[in-house]
Amino acid sequence: MVSDIVCEYMVKRKLDVSQIAKAVAVFLGGFALTFLISTFGSYADRSGMMGAMLIMIGVGVTIYFGRWLLMMEYEYSYFNGEITFDKIYGKSKRKHLIDVDLKAVEKMGRVGDDSLNSLKVEKVRDYSASLDNKDTIYIYYKDSANSANTLLFFTPNQKMLDAMKTAVSATVYREFFSKTQKK
Numbered sequence: 253m254v255s256d257i258v259c260e261y262m263v264k265r266k267l268d269v270s271q272i273a274k275a276v277a278v279f280l281g282g283f284a285l286t287f288l289i290s291t292f293g294s295y296a297d298r299s300g301m302m303g304a305m306l307i308m309i310g311v312g313v314t315i316y317f318g319r320w321l322l323m324m325e326y327e328y329s330y331f332n333g334e335i336t337f338d339k340i341y342g343k344s345k346r347k348h349l350i351d352v353d354l355k356a357v358e359k360m361g362r363v364g365d366d367s368l369n370s371l372k373v374e375k376v377r378d379y380s381a382s383l384d385n386k387d388t389i390y391i392y393y394k395d396s397a398n399s400a401n402t403l404l405f406f407t408p409n410q411k412m413l414d415a416m417k418t419a420v421s422a423t424v425y426r427e428f429f430s431k432t433q434k435k
Contacts, residue, residue, distance in 0.1 A: 256331065256332055257330065257331070257332060257415045257418065258329075258330065258331050258332075259329075259330040259331075259411055259412045259415045260327065260328065260329045260330070261327070261328045261408055261409045261411070261412050262325055262326070262327045262328075262340075263325065263326050263327075263328070263380070263381045263406075263407050264324075264325050264381065265324040265325060265326060265380075265381060265382075266381055266382040266385075267322070268382075271321060271322075271324075274321050275318060275321040275322050278314070278317065278318045278321060279314060279318050282310065282311075282313065282314025282317070282318065283310070283311070283314060285310065286306070286307055286309075286310025286311060286313075286314060287307075287310075289306050289310060290302075290303045290304075290306040290307045290310065291303070293305075293306040319342045320341040320342040320345065323341065323342045323343060324339065324340070324341060325339075325340040325343070326338070326339055326340070326379045326380075326381075326406070327339075327340060327346075328379075328406060328408060328412060330412055330415050330416065332419075333353060333354050333355060333418075333419035334351055334352065334353050334354065334419075335351070335352045335354065335416075336348070336350075336351050336352075337349040337350050337351075337352070337377075337379050337404075337406070339379075349377075349379065350377065350404075352391065352393060352404065353396070354391075354416060354419035354420050355419065355420075355421065356393045356394060356396065357391045357392065357393045357420055357421070357424055358392050358393055358394070358424070359371065359390075359391070359392040359424065359427070360389065360390065360391050360392070360420065360424050360427070360428040361389065361390055361427070361428055362388075362389055362390075363383055363388050363389070363390060363405065368390065368403075371392050371401070371403060372401055373392070373401055373402070373403045374400040374401045374402070375395065375398075375400045375401070375402045375403070376402075376403045376404075376405075377402060377403070377404045377405070378404075378405045379404065379405065379406045380405040380406050380407045381407040382407075383405060385407050387407050387408070387409075388405055388406070388407045389405070389406065389407075389408065389428075390403055390404065390405050391403075391404050391406075392404075413429075417429055
């Protein structure tokens with residue numbers, strides 16, 4: 253009897269300095285533009301209603317678009333040896349990032365491993381909650397789309413790790429999963 257293994261996991265991205273700087277820039281720019289437009293609106297309408305209305309609209313639009321930078325999540329979907337990574341902005345907009353066939357994975361490990369420094373990496377993708385998270389792992393593989401050696405960071409749960417055991421090569425299984433079971 254053949255059975256499919258399906259596993260999904262969603263992780264909220266922790267804000268780092270660059271994301272906070274982008275969000276602050278968007279909010280400050282939006283509020284400055286709102287103030288500028290409402291000032292011109294106040295001169296056009298002497299009753300003062302247009303200026304107040306433009307301020308409310310500008311603040312609402314700024315918060316609507318600014319939340320996409322602050323509320324970012326990654327969804328990992330595992331299905332029969334392939335992991336799909338999606339990015340979700342503001343709990344409303346989804347963007348497909350990449351599909352990884354686990355048979356192509358050459359190395360797998362924790363972020364603090366010494367072997368991470370010896371890898372010849374051409375492209376780095378970070379789809380993890382945070383690189384400081386103790387559950388964040390990396391996979392090293394040759395990307396089938398552009399033949400680049402890619403290092404991908406993500407933060408799976410234990411259920412997804414258990415599902416991945418059946419799809420990785422014997423070398424990766426021996427190097428990663430047998431080490432983690434001993435600890």
